[in-house]
Amino acid sequence: MPDPLPLLQTRDLQTGYRSGGRKTITTKGPLALEVSAGQLICLLGPNGAGKSTLLKTLAGLLAPLEGSVKSDGIDVRQLTPIQRARTVSLVLTERVGTHQLTVYSLVALGRYPYSGWMGGLDPTDRTAIEWAIEAAGIQALRDRKLSTLSDGESQKVMLARALAQDTPVLMLDEPTAHLDLPSRIRLMRLLHQLAHQTNKGILLSTHELELALQVADEVWLLQNAETLHRGAPEDLVLNGAFEEAFAHEDIHFDKQTGTFSIQHDNRKPVLFAGEGLAAWWTRRALQRNGFFVVPSPAAGAEPAPLIRLMEKGGQPHWLLESGANDIREFDSIAALLAILDQLPL
């Protein structure tokens, strides 16, 4: 049950940069956003839509052009740096390159807003550090130097540092960039669990639409400088917000599966007969190679090669009929495609 009182709340927010008296508006808004406890929010949007600027503004690192970001009714820009650091913690995209720093010391730096003048740690700090290391699942890395970590490990270590900061709100700027697929899924699942188990409000920007659809409690979809759609991911699928945000003639959003597919330029017709898993993948391969798959021979249609999917000893086989008596058999899609490409169509 999410806390009724939001952890962060914006009013009439407009984000962007001020430099030398000139304003560069990134997101015009006005935005009315809320981050609530126990909620995982994914901020999605095309490159250059202003995701990082919005995150930095919400974290109080950047002054809003208009409006305000409030935490507990207080403008985050009015908080002292220490108070702000006790409210929002951040994981940024920049890599930290200090080679003599161990994982433990890095996570310990997360206690900055609590530790003493010289950075001394008391038992509370140590407990928080241990918890953060365990929560991020990096116990095995604690004595390693930062320079020896892989991208995935490094991202988890930075997450642990933010967790040690013990803030109600946690923001991550593209935490899944540079990670391989299993690491991306694991990290997203971890963040989802953290939001629900520790009652933190977690906001992350990402390009992982399909993953975001699976784990996010709420999606903020930045379409362009003017529009931000927010809502449950499923609602945004159904009301067409996703399609609109990423609308492009070559890209097709499949509402059935919640995935994007590349629209191929399919001009060469083939007939295809078959069922099951192998049939699904055969169709995909044909589409990728520029074939237009016709389900069954239509009367009066142009003659087209016919592919039949068969089973032989538990393995799929493909029969290609082109012309009157030309029937060939294949045991792999690659072999089929190689011959298909040579046919005059």
Added chain:
Amino acid sequence: MPVISPTVRLAGLLLLLLLAFLLDISVGSVKIPLGDVFHILFSSSSKDDTWKFIVEKIRFPKACTAVLAGCGLSVSGLQMQTLFRNPLADPSVLGITAGASLGVAMVMLAGGSIATLFAIRELGLSGSVLITVAACLGAGLIMVMVLLLSGRLRDNVLMLIIGIMIGSITTSIISIWQYFSAPEEIKDYLLWLFGSLGGVTNGQLLILGSVTILGLIMAWLSSKMLDALLLGENYARSMGLNPQRARLIIICSSSLLAGSITAFCGPIGFVGIAVPHITRQLFRTSSHRILVPACCLIGTLLLLLCDVLSQLPGNQTALPINIITALTGAPVVIALLLRQKNINAY
């Protein structure tokens, strides 16, 4: 490499340091045996009054100057490397050293043709106060200029570039002054540029010592800020660091250290850049609570040994300290970086 605990390493370093200190007093144009040095320093008595004079009035102040300069320059270099997240940063990069030089040059210029730097040093305390104040003001002036400009930029790398540019401007101004000066003044200035630990008397040592210790205390108290800055300014701010205040404290402390030492010893190079690298390698840590005192120890040891080396030609001649620090510092840095195979070792 066998694991040696930091305590043992610190103790070993302290012992080496004491040895180097005594050795530095013992060698020179007049050789004084180590035993006698010990005697003179601790019981203030000696069978030879000349030796006593040499140790008390010349060599002890010189060794103390080496200690102060070693601490100050290396800690200042450490602060700059962390603040700018750049392994090449040191006090001379920000233009602090050039600013101090400008201050010194201005005092010499105002003194006209007779009052050269060494003449002012002969004046004793008031003269050295004048030069220290001028050098610290020169360093401070550059610092304020860099700070004012960096306030508009909020970027440490840009600040580094601005520091280099301002340093070049300052050096050019000094060159203009040199161009219109009498040859004797230029000669004195060039000698000062070579660097010397020798020109500091007991009284001046008090001034240099108090300013350096003040700078070192400020540096040590800023350890926590420096640790946070290791992650870059954005992360540091997200953890509650006030970047303006941190920059002010770090640059103040750095210009106190580099300004005062440059005033008395000339612009001594390589210590500021080399010692932090050596220290990080030896202590294998990035924590400034350890690095600041450790840099003091290693900087002191390095400068004392350099001073001993500079005495080796024997007779009346001693090589300028700047030559020795470059000759020993540069290969050490190269060797360490090769072993580490990575330049981003700040």
